[in-house]
Amino acid sequence: MDVDLKLLGRNLAVLAVLYLAGMAAVFGFSVLGVSTLVAFPVFVLGILVASLESDSGFWGALLGLCYLLSYDLLFTAPLYQLKVLNRNDVAALVIFFLVVLIMNTVSQRMRRQVFIAQRNELAMGRLNKLSASLIDTTSSEAACQCAQAFLVRVLDRDVRIRLGDPGADAGQAARDCYERNYPTGFGEVGYRGCAKRYLPLGAKGEVCGVVEIDCAESGLDEASSSFLSSVLAQTMIAIERNDLEEEHRAKRIKAEGEKFKTLLLQSVSHDLRTPLTSIAGNADVLLKDARIAPETRRELLGAIHEDALWLNDMVENLLSMSRVQDEDIALEKTPEIVDEVIGTAVGKMERRRGGHRLRVELPEDILLVPMDGGLVSRVLINLIDNAIRHSSPTSTIDVSARKDGPQVLFSVADDGGGLGPGDPACVFSRFYAGDRADGGRKGMGLGLSICKAIVEAHGGTIRAFNNEQGGATFEFALPLEGGCDDEGG
Numbered sequence: 001m002d003v004d005l006k007l008l009g010r011n012l013a014v015l016a017v018l019y020l021a022g023m024a025a026v027f028g029f030s031v032l033g034v035s036t037l038v039a040f041p042v043f044v045l046g047i048l049v050a051s052l053e054s055d056s057g058f059w060g061a062l063l064g065l066c067y068l069l070s071y072d073l074l075f076t077a078p079l080y081q082l083k084v085l086n087r088n089d090v091a092a093l094v095i096f097f098l099v100v101l102i103m104n105t106v107s108q109r110m111r112r113q114v115f116i117a118q119r120n121e122l123a124m125g126r127l128n129k130l131s132a133s134l135i136d137t138t139s140s141e142a143a144c145q146c147a148q149a150f151l152v153r154v155l156d157r158d159v160r161i162r163l164g165d166p167g168a169d170a171g172q173a174a175r176d177c178y179e180r181n182y183p184t185g186f187g188e189v190g191y192r193g194c195a196k197r198y199l200p201l202g203a204k205g206e207v208c209g210v211v212e213i214d215c216a217e218s219g220l221d222e223a224s225s226s227f228l229s230s231v232l233a234q235t236m237i238a239i240e241r242n243d244l245e246e247e248h249r250a251k252r253i254k255a256e257g258e259k260f261k262t263l264l265l266q267s268v269s270h271d272l273r274t275p276l277t278s279i280a281g282n283a284d285v286l287l288k289d290a291r292i293a294p295e296t297r298r299e300l301l302g303a304i305h306e307d308a309l310w311l312n313d314m315v316e317n318l319l320s321m322s323r324v325q326d327e328d329i330a331l332e333k334t335p336e337i338v339d340e341v342i343g344t345a346v347g348k349m350e351r352r353r354g355g356h357r358l359r360v361e362l363p364e365d366i367l368l369v370p371m372d373g374g375l376v377s378r379v380l381i382n383l384i385d386n387a388i389r390h391s392s393p394t395s396t397i398d399v400s401a402r403k404d405g406p407q408v409l410f411s412v413a414d415d416g417g418g419l420g421p422g423d424p425a426c427v428f429s430r431f432y433a434g435d436r437a438d439g440g441r442k443g444m445g446l447g448l449s450i451c452k453a454i455v456e457a458h459g460g461t462i463r464a465f466n467n468e469q470g471g472a473t474f475e476f477a478l479p480l481e482g483g484c485d486d487e488g489g
Contacts, residue, residue: 010054011054011059014049014050014053014054014059015050015054015059015062015063015066018046018049018050018063019046019063019066019067019070021042021046022039022042022043022046022067023070023074025039025042026039026042026071026074026075030075039071040099043064043067043071044099044103046063046067047060047063047064047067047103047104047107048060048103048107050063051103051104051107051108051111052107052110052111060103060104060107060108061101061104064097064101064103064104068097119223123223123227123230126150126154126227127230127231127234129150130146130147130150130231130234131234133146133150134146134147134234134235134237134238135238137238137242138242138245138246139242139246140163140208140239140242140243141163142242143235143238143239143242144161144163144209144235144239145161146235146238147161147231147232147234147235147238148160148161150231151213151228151231154227155213155220155224155228157213157214157215157217158213158214159211159212159213159214160211160212161201161209161210161211161212161235162174162209162210162211162212163201163208163209164208164209165178166178166209166210170210170212171196173185173191173194173196173198174198174210174212176198177198177199177200177210178200178207178209178210181200181202181205181207182200183197183198183199183200184197184198185197185198185215186213186215186219187215187219195214195215195216196212196213196214196215196216197212197213197215197219197220198210198211198212198213199211199213199228199232201232201235201236202236203233203236203240208236208239211228211232213228275307275308275310275311276307276311278303278304278307279304279307279308282300282301282303282304283304285300286300286301309352313381313385313447316378316381331372331375331457331458332372333370333371333372333458334370334371334372334373335368335369335370336368336369336370336371336373336376337366337367337368338362338363338366338367338368338369338401338408338410339362339363339366339367340373341371341373341376341377341380342360342362342380342399342401342410343360344373344377345377345380345381345384345399346358346360346380346384346399348377348381349381349384349385349388352385352388353388353397354388354393355393355394356387356388356391356393356394356395356396356397356414357394357395357396357397358384358397358399359396359397359398359399360398360399360400361398361399361400361401362400362401363401363402363403363408365403367401367403367408367480368480369408369478369479369480370479370480370481371458371478372454372458375454375457375458376454376458376478378450378454379410379450379451379454379455379476380399380410380412382447382448382450382451383412383448383451383474384397384399384412385447386412386447386448386474387412387413387414387471387472387474390417390472391414391415391416391417391471391472392416392417394416395414395415395416395417395471396414396415397412397413397414398411398412398413398414399411399412400413403480404477406479406480406481407460407477407478407479407480408477408478408480409475409476409477410475410476410477410478411473411474411475412473412474412475413467413469413471413472413473413474414469414471414472415467415469415470415471416470416471417470417471417472418466418467418470418471418472419464419465419466419472427448427464428448428449428451428452428462428464429449448464448474451474451476455476455477455478458478458479459478459479460476460477460478460479461476461477462474462475462476462477463475463476
């Protein structure tokens with residue numbers, strides 16, 4: 001109401017100013033002895049300004065009528081009477097009246113064209129902003145959320161975009177819109193009393209969702225409906241683009257997985273021959289020669305034991321890699337006590353440390369971290385085994401954990417050997433195997449890449465660097481809560 005009163009006051013003020021200006025011009029011409037008919041162009045200009053400055057052509061027509069009556073009353077004979085005796089004055093007044101009507105019509109048409117141009121410019125600006133936002137989305141759901149928030153802000157009403165079948169809870173109007181691919185709800189025949197309007201979201205005759213617009217207070221005008229159609233068209237383009245990108249990404253990941261499996265099979269088939277041949281040969285010697293010396297027997301059994309442990313580690317790593325890479329298998333993340341996970345890993349490596357010294361530093365407080373305990377234990381086992389293989393035979397290996405803000409830092413560090421110049425950047429690459437400090441058999445180069453895959457699957461990070469003791473430190477962080485929202489955690 002306040003807005004309407006202000007607009008009415010402004011229109012009346014514009015009308016009054018233009019009326020007084022026109023009458024003053026006529027009076028001035030009469031004082032100067034100039035024919036008052038010269039004032040008609042001034043009247044036409046006033047009518048044009050009134051039509052453009054007011055919110056309706058009514059005010060221009062009203063001003064023209066006031067001009068006409070005032071001129072007839074004050075400046076044509078007989079004065080102060082609404083009578084016209086001179087034919088020239090009659091013709092002038094008739095022509096002026098026609099000019100008023102024409103000018104008012106033209107000015108209103110101009111005003112409407114200006115309004116439409118401004119509205120289109122505003123709509124194009126908004127659509128450009130929406131297009132820029134949709135480009136940054138990477139999924140159909142994200143594109144719909146982006147468009148939904150945009151429509152709520154621009155239309156100033158509740159808008160909801162549903163992907164897929166809206167379901168029975170959404171109401172019959174929503175289901176009809178999705179199944180029959182036409183607008184339903186508010187303003188449509190057969191949906192009397194429905195306060196929401198439903199529009200199909202789709203292209204080329206295929207519906208992928210439903211758009212729900214709240215029309216409880218008012219419906220959509222023609223301009224809003226046209227703008228909404230443009231927004232939905234852009235949203236549909238973004239959805240199709242994101243679906244294509246997702247399909248391409250899935251194909252690329254599948255191709256990389258197949259390539260990895262091929263390389264892995266080739267590597268496994270090659271690396272399995274050596275330990276299996278060694279085990280079979282040593283066992284054959286033990287079986288055929290019962291008189292073998294105890295010292296030689298011990299050496300052969302030790303070699304069989306070492307090869308068996310190597311094969312066991314390889315199988316464990318392959319199983320871990322399979323679990324992390326298989327999208328159909330979810331991580332079983334449950335709160336695990338950090339002390340117990342470290343204790344399990346150190347216990348398994350204790351008998352294999354040889355001349356190395358294992359030191360453990362546990363956090364003072366009990367820390368619970370959501371994780372797959374078996375996989376994280378495998379990370380620690382691989383890191384400790386890596387330190388044993390690539391540090392000097394008498395080096396000290398420190399295993400520790402501590403709280404660092406919203407995460408827990410696990411660390412495995414040694415004091416002998418360290419990383420080579422290019423190692424920190426490539427130690428986590430697949431099939432990268434550095435030289436062993438004791439000259440023993442190299443691994444397959446999967447241990448550290450598996451560590452990286454497991455840590456990242458938990459929403460963490462891992463890095464390697466040379467420490468001040470002259471050795472290498474491998475450090476990984478796991479979030480105390482949440483982590484990445486994978487299918488199982």
